[in-house]
Amino acid sequence: MNENAITIRDVTRSYGKTPVLDRLDLTVKAGSIYGFLGRNGSGKTTTIKLLAGLGRPETGEISVLGRDPWAFTAEDRQGVGYLSEKQNLPPLMKVKSLLDFCSRLYPQWDRELCEGLIARFQVPVNKRVSALSMGNQRLVGVILALAPRPAVVLLDEPAANLDPVARREFLDEILDLIRDGDRTVFFSTHILSDVERVADEVGILAQGKLRVSESLDSLKETVKRVRFFGFPGNAPERPPQAFGWRVRDGEALGTLKLAHPGEPAALAANWKCQYEIIDLSLEDIFVDIARN
Amino acid sequence: MKTPSQFWTLFRFHVFASPWIWVMPLALSIQGFVGLNRYYGDLSMVFLLFGQQMWVPLVIAAWILLPEFFMSSMWMTAQTQQQAQAFGGEFLLTRAVDRENVFRCRGALYWTIICVTVAVWVIAAAFKPDITLQLNSQGGGAAKVSYYLDHIPGSFVEKTTDGGTTIKAPTGNIQIRVLMSVLMVVMSGVWLVFLPLISRLPQRKWIHWSIFILGIVALPLLSLRVRASLEPLLVFGLAHLPAMVVLAIGILLAAERFAETRLAKLEFM
Numbered sequence: 191m192n193e194n195a196i197t198i199r200d201v202t203r204s205y206g207k208t209p210v211l212d213r214l215d216l217t218v219k220a221g222s223i224y225g226f227l228g229r230n231g232s233g234k235t236t237t238i239k240l241l242a243g244l245g246r247p248e249t250g251e252i253s254v255l256g257r258d259p260w261a262f263t264a265e266d267r268q269g270v271g272y273l274s275e276k277q278n279l280p281p282l283m284k285v286k287s288l289l290d291f292c293s294r295l296y297p298q299w300d301r302e303l304c305e306g307l308i309a310r311f312q313v314p315v316n317k318r319v320s321a322l323s324m325g326n327q328r329l330v331g332v333i334l335a336l337a338p339r340p341a342v343v344l345l346d347e348p349a350a351n352l353d354p355v356a357r358r359e360f361l362d363e364i365l366d367l368i369r370d371g372d373r374t375v376f377f378s379t380h381i382l383s384d385v386e387r388v389a390d391e392v393g394i395l396a397q398g399k400l401r402v403s404e405s406l407d408s409l410k411e412t413v414k415r416v417r418f419f420g421f422p423g424n425a426p427e428r429p430p431q432a433f434g435w436r437v438r439d440g441e442a443l444g445t446l447k448l449a450h451p452g453e454p455a456a457l458a459a460n461w462k463c464q465y466e467i468i469d470l471s472l473e474d475i476f477v478d479i480a481r482n
Numbered sequence: 483m484k485t486p487s488q489f490w491t492l493f494r495f496h497v498f499a500s501p502w503i504w505v506m507p508l509a510l511s512i513q514g515f516v517g518l519n520r521y522y523g524d525l526s527m528v529f530l531l532f533g534q535q536m537w538v539p540l541v542i543a544a545w546i547l548l549p550e551f552f553m554s555s556m557w558m559t560a561q562t563q564q565q566a567q568a569f570g571g572e573f574l575l576t577r578a579v580d581r582e583n584v585f586r587c588r589g590a591l592y593w594t595i596i597c598v599t600v601a602v603w604v605i606a607a608a609f610k611p612d613i614t615l616q617l618n619s620q621g622g623g624a625a626k627v628s629y630y631l632d633h634i635p636g637s638f639v640e641k642t643t644d645g646g647t648t649i650k651a652p653t654g655n656i657q658i659r660v661l662m663s664v665l666m667v668v669m670s671g672v673w674l675v676f677l678p679l680i681s682r683l684p685q686r687k688w689i690h691w692s693i694f695i696l697g698i699v700a701l702p703l704l705s706l707r708v709r710a711s712l713e714p715l716l717v718f719g720l721a722h723l724p725a726m727v728v729l730a731i732g733i734l735l736a737a738e739r740f741a742e743t744r745l746a747k748l749e750f751m
Contacts, residue, residue, distance in 0.1 A: 205751070236751065242576050245749035264488060264580045272576040280499050280568045287498075294491045295578040320564060338578070 194253075195220040195342050195374035196241060201250035203236055210236045212398035213250070218376055218391070220341075223368055225389030225406075226378040229480045232395045234378040235275050238346045241376065242272045254342055268296055271335035275346035275378075277327055281320035285313060285330055289337075296338035304337040310359055324351040332360055336367060343367070345377035349384055357381075361388050382473045392472070394479045401433070401479045402447065406472065413475045415468040416454045418442040422462050429457065434482040445470070445478035488579060492587040496546070500568035503545060506538055507595045511602035525615070525630075528658055529712050532665055533705025537698040539670040542595055543677050544694070545569065547588050547745060551681075551690065571750045585745045589674070589738045596670045600663035604656065613654035616646065633717040660727065661719045667730040671737030673697070678744035 196218035203211040210233045218224045228234045239245055240252055243259030252259055257266050280288065289308075293299040308315055311329040319327060328351045335343055343364075349357045365388055367373055379385060385392060386406065393403040402409060413433070418425070418441065425442040428435035431453070434445040446453065458465040470478075544551050549566035574584050615630065630649050631637050637651040651657070680693050705712075719726050 239751055244572060244575060245751040262581075264578045264583070267576070267578040270576075274572055274576070276572070278567050278570040278572050280495075280570070280573065281564045282500050282568055283498070291491065291495050292577060295488065 193220060194218060195222075195255060196224075196376060197251075197253040198237070198241075199251045201237075201240065201247040201252060203233075203240065203245070203247050210398055211240075211247070214395075214398065214400055216393060216400050216403060218374060220374050221368070221372045222390040223364065223375045223388050224377070225385035225392045226376060226395065227380075227382070227385065227392060227476055227480075228378070228395035232480070233398045234395055235346055237395070238272075238275075238344050238376070238378060241344050242270065243267075264295070268298065268338060269341040271338060271340035271343040273328075273331045273335040273343075273345045273348055275350070277324075277331050279319045279327060279330060279334075282318055284318055285315040285322070288319065288330070289315070289333070292334055293337070298338055300337055300339050303339065304333060307333045307336065307363065310363070311356060325353060325356060328352055329356060329360070332363075336363065339367075339373075341373055343373065343375045343377075345375065347379055348377055349379060349381050357384070364388055382476060386472050394476055396480050402475075409475060410470065410472070412448050413445065413470060413479075414448060414454070415443065415445050415470050415474070415478075416457075417466045417468065418444070418458060418461060418463050419466075420464045426461050434478040445475070445482075488583055489587055489590075492574070492579060492584060493590060495574075496569065496587060496591045500565055502565050503542070503568075503591075503595070506542055507599045510535060510538055510599045525658075525713055525716055528662060528716055529705050529708075532662055533702045536666070536669045536705070537702060539592075539596055539666070540673040540676070540694070540697055543592055543670070543673045546592050546595075547585070547674075547741065548677060548681055548748075550750065551694070571748075575750060581746045582742060585742045586738075588745075589742055592670070592674070593734060593738065596667060600659075600666050603659045603663055603666075607655045607659040611654075611656050612650060612652045613658065614640075615649040615651075616642075629717070633721040635720070635723075657720055657723060660723055661716065664719065664723075664726045664730040668733050671730075671733040674737040674741045678741050678748070681748060682744070 194217045196216070198214055198216040201211055201214045202209070214233070214237065216237075226234055226237070236245075240247055241254055241259055243254075243262045246260045254262075255266070255269050259270075262270070283291075289304060293301070293304070307313075307329075311326075311333070313326055313329050313333065314322070319330065322330065328348070332345075332348060335345065349360060352360060361384060364375055364377075368375060375388075377389075389406060391403065391405050392409055394401045402413070404412070421440060421442075425437040425440065428444070429446070431447050431449070432444040433447065434443075436443045448454070454465050454467055545566065546569055548571075549569040550571060551566075569588070571584075575581060627639065627647060627649060631639065634649070634651045634654055635657065636653055637649050640648050640650050642648055676697065680690050
């Protein structure tokens with residue numbers, strides 16, 4: 191397997207005249223769980239749809255398991271599981287028939303895993319999809335994405351509409367899946383605690399560009415809120431490495447991406463002021479990056 | 483999964499995905515049993531009947547091949563959108579299938595529906611195969627009598643008890659139904675080409691809908707207006723029926739290939 195399961199290079203995509211992705215670059219290592227974050231409309235779903243081969247980028251290249259998703263054959267698709275944000279399952283089919291239909295398409299379909307997930311999530315298989323609650327429909331989608339044991343799983347807002355118990359079960363399942371082999375999970379979500387729980391790496395998308403993409407530990411290590419105070423004159427302008435910068439009452443509060451731990455000290459020395467470093471949670475980091 | 487096996491798996495999925503897809507062809511088939519051998523002395527009535535039905539394949543085609551057309555429209559009720567979702571592209575195209583196979587399978591379902599419908603028309607005609615054209619009631623002159631006799635295979639003149647003239651064709655109804663079937667297949671082929679063309683327009687749904695509705699409304703109305711002038715075409719078709727059937731099969735195959743290739747390149751973003 192390639193070192194990177196997913197590679198996106200210089201990808202641009204728009205809807206009509208509205209740009210969505212702006213020269214996006216992203217790589218996901220094989221065997222990792224990648225949490226993809228961004229505000230509504232930031233381009234997460236568009237990215238995942240491009241990775242699933244539902245569309246083509248206007249510029250740039252996309253590769254999933256070394257292949258262009260737009261040119262995926264049935265065999266290529268056996269290696270990629272996908273859960274859509276809108277969950278467009280055939281509404282009139284019974285869950286059982288739907289699972290049976292999908293199992294015929296995948297030679298590697300894991301019946302044991304499928305039955306285990308049905309039991310674990312308590313999905314009523316004899317009901318029509320349209321008769322299921324939104325949460326259960328979501329779980330059927332999750333089962334359809336995981337049961338073929340694909341090498342790459344693309345999940346768009348997988349935990350939406352799930353109750354806390356089902357969400358926990360689902361996250362455990364994702365972890366099991368990863369432990370089981372060299373599999374890659376790429377998922378978008380607004381639930382940051384889920385990302386903190388399972389993701390190895392985090393990417394934050396804002397205005398169609400990937401603002402950060404690194405491991406959770408590294409992100410927390412390198413993105414800090416720094417309070418600069420005691421300036422001899424006016425507070426300085428926003429430095430280039432700041433995601434956010436607010437000046438009030440002679441103090442400057444910035445969220446900085448630090449190239450090295452000594453950077454706040456160097457800035458403070460340059461501005462002849464004092465500073466204080468404040469650790470941030472993932473939510474604080476996300477909000478600061480996405481808002482600014 | 484091998485391609486033929488994948489095709490049949492997909493075909494079965496499509497056949498049972500939504501029972502609603504079978505309502506329209508059922509309605510069209512039933513019409514085959516009702517009053518279609520009454521032409522009131524005027525063969526151009528065939529166009530009048532056909533004109534009322536020719537938009538139906540467009541709706542069937544859109545429903546099967548491009549349900550997204552209905553799924554995100556604010557004009558459609560939530561229930562209609564849910565029914566359309568049965569054939570939604572996003573779900574199928576992200577399973578382990580070949581893109582072309584999905585659209586080939588949808589095309590096969592579309593043509594199955596059309597062909598079953600027209601087959602019912604022809605079979606229904608076998609129960610009342612003859613037609614009688616009462617020309618005197620429509621003011622048909624000698625020239626028209628001769629024209630019909632020359633072009634409708636097996637037709638002959640019969641005098642009525644009140645001294646009027648009728649033309650009888652012992653298998654005329656079957657011939658007309660076959661010709662209507664040819665027209666239906668040709669029209670279905672036209673819609674199959676039309677749909678991928680409008681689906682590639684820029685992302686402005688109102689353009690798609692305007693053209694779509696224009697297709698449904700304008701053409702039947704047009705057929706009302708121009709049916710009389712289309713009569714020679716009909717008579718020509720009756721005189722060359724085997725060639726018309728071959729032409730229809732050719733159009734079916736060409737339209738299917740075109741639609742399959744074009745739709746397989748469609749994005750589902």
